[in-house]
Amino acid sequence: MIENILLTVVTAATPFLIAAIGELIVERSGVLNLGVEGMMIMGAVFAFMAAQVTGNPYVGIIAGIIAGGAFSLIFGFLTITMVSNQVATGLALTILGLGFAGMVGESFVGLPGIKLEAISIPFLSDIPVIGRLLFGQDVIVYISFALVVGTLWFLFKTHAGLTLRSVGDNPSAAHALGISVSKVRYLAVLFGGSCAGLAGAYLSLVYVPQWTEGMTAGRGWIALALVVFASWRPERIILGAYLFGAVTIAQFHAQAVGISVPSQLLSALPYIATIVVLILISRNRRLTLINTPASLGKQFVPDR
Amino acid sequence: MKRRIFMLGAAALTAAMGLAASVTAQAEDKLKVGFVYIGPPGDFGWTYQHDQGRKAIEEALGDKVETTFLENVPEGGDSERAIERLARSGHGLIFTTSFGYMDPTLKVAKKFPKVKFEHATGYKRADNVTTYSSRFYEGRYLLGQIAARESKKGVAGYIASFPIPEVIRGINAFVLGAQSVNPDFKLKVVWVNTWFDPGKEADAAKTLVDQGVDIITQHTDSTAAMQVAAERGIKAFGQASDMIEFGKETQLTSIIDNWDDYYIARTKAVLDGSWKSEETWGGMADEMVHIAPFTNMADETKAEAEKTMAAIKSKEFHPFTGPIMKQDGSVWLKEGEVADDGTLLGMNFYVKGVDDKFPQ
DSSP states (O other), X not given: OHHHHHXXXXXXXXXXXXXXXXXXXXXXXXXXXXXXXXXXHHHHHHHHHHHXXXXXXXXXXXXXXXXXXXXXXXXXXXXXXXXOOHHHHHHHHHHHHHHHHHHXXXXXXXXXXXXXXXXXXXXXXXXXXXXXXXXXXXXXXXXXXXXXXXXXXXXXXXXXXXXXXXXXXXXXXHHHTTOOHHHHHHHHHHHHHHHHHHHHHHIIIIISOSOOTTTTTTHHHHHHHHHHHTTTOHHHHHHHHHHHHHHHHHHHHHHHTTOOXXXXXXXXXXXXXXXXXXXXXXXXXXXXXXXXXXXXXXXXXOOX | OHHHHHHHHHHXXXXXXXXXXXXXXXXXXXXXXXXXXXXXXXXXXXXXXXXXXXXXXXXXXXXXXXXXXXXXXXXXXXHHHHHHHHHHTTOSEEEEOSGGGHHHHHXXXXXXXXSEEEEETOOOOBTTEEEEEEOHHHHHHHHHHHHHHHOSXXXXXXXXXXXXXXXXXXXXXXXXXXXXXXXTOEEEEEEOSOSOOHHHHHHHHHHHHHXXXXXXXXXXXXXXXXXXXXXXXXXXXXXXXOXXXXXXXXXXXXXXXXXXXXXXXXXXXXXXXXXXXXXEEEOTTTTSEEEOOOOSSOHHHHHHHHHHHHHHHTTSOOSSBSSEEBTTSOEEEOTTOBOOHHHHHTOOSOBTTOOSOOOO
């Protein structure tokens, strides 16, 4: 039973983890994209449609990534090239995504989906308890683990990661050094969108293999909150995502065995935790300075 | 440069809002009928069935009417603005289709005395506000009986949304039905605090399976729980619409909400001027509660279910017939006594046998 519970936690945490890692890279480049929910649902609907039409969930995954990425480029064009307000544009992207996904997916409502099967790694998946948990998952979960390690390495061990962080902290200085700020930011936004699309694909191919309008149900917003919760550190995102997932599942189990906890309070816990973390990090000036991208949310127009 | 871009952004936002709202163009002589939905019409559950009703109006009355809907409207303050927007834009009849729209509907109705309002599942009325609902508990009782006959472990799981009378009544009816067959039958209740979140509904369903239930029933709006049940090889009941496609070997039956006839009748009443504020609470006898074909169950269970269904339909039998005790052991209904609609509509207590602490 413990194994089953933990498996459920992995399922609940994976969409948060992937979308939050994507958004972390975006924010590290100094761009705040509030359109995660919109990009995620675009990924969900296109992944589902592609899987249905081709009968192959792997095509669905690719379609989800492309849909999320392509959709994020609208945001990139408006905020980076046209220098529009990032907050307003991000919100518009969410609203547009939810509406557009509902429209294109209309004829796919009420169809049972194709579930992406797990790939068990021989021998390793036979280890009791953690075996199936870590090595008996589907490909998207493996990608999510790789994303955490990959971004950690990229951000802090590579030259390109340093470039990304410098653009997020001081775009003027980066520009003066000959770095193309808009190119870096475009790539970051594209990466973020692709991740959100992949998270959406996970929802409609694994979590609940179906397409229903609005099925992301606010997960994009939790992913956004997670980036702040993690104070822009990839390794803390995995902690946060799994913590949020575990709290959701734990409260259901508590209810089912009859432990009386106010379920409304537990539903609000992820948000409360984020506010607490925000208060804590804003009190510690030094901590804020180390990890928060200094130019987050500010547009950059190079002097010509 | 900057201003133009801002306007572009604003235009995109407005366009997106328009998409989400899908308000149709105006026409003066037609009756405009508005709907406010809690979820998306594509949820394949509660809202989907209301939207089928809206389409039925259009089909039946053709060019005499024009329908509009606002989807994903949260309960509470936001819904008041949404309802008011419909009233202001010339709608003559407005259906608000979730319990939490009750007070907002009444508030808006006061400001627009000429507009007719219809609020689903509530209990407060006014001269221009009618309430309507279906006696889903008739179906729930039937489900309880089927569950008790088909469950091998003697325990079922119930995915509940919010602790409102409608949901409490459903839980009570299910338990009474189950215990009429097996007095020791247990029900595990999990509250998810949402009407629609496929992910959470799936999580709750998995939790219940892990906790050892072998039948799941739900009072939430998506097909997620049915899929989980199918995957884990247990049985489940559909909700609001026929969900057999999501569990061909899983679904026992499903309570289907049928709003079509009611919506057409009420719209006709506005058109010919006979509309009055009233209270409609229709059940199986009124064709407002349909039951999907009985599938994946023993012949005997099926026969018994058909018997109960016939008795409820002919009003020979009422699921809330005494003796029934409250959860705390006090007597609610004496032998042979039948619950009155007032108590049922405002139900705020569990009956004896529900294995869950009453949510406060």
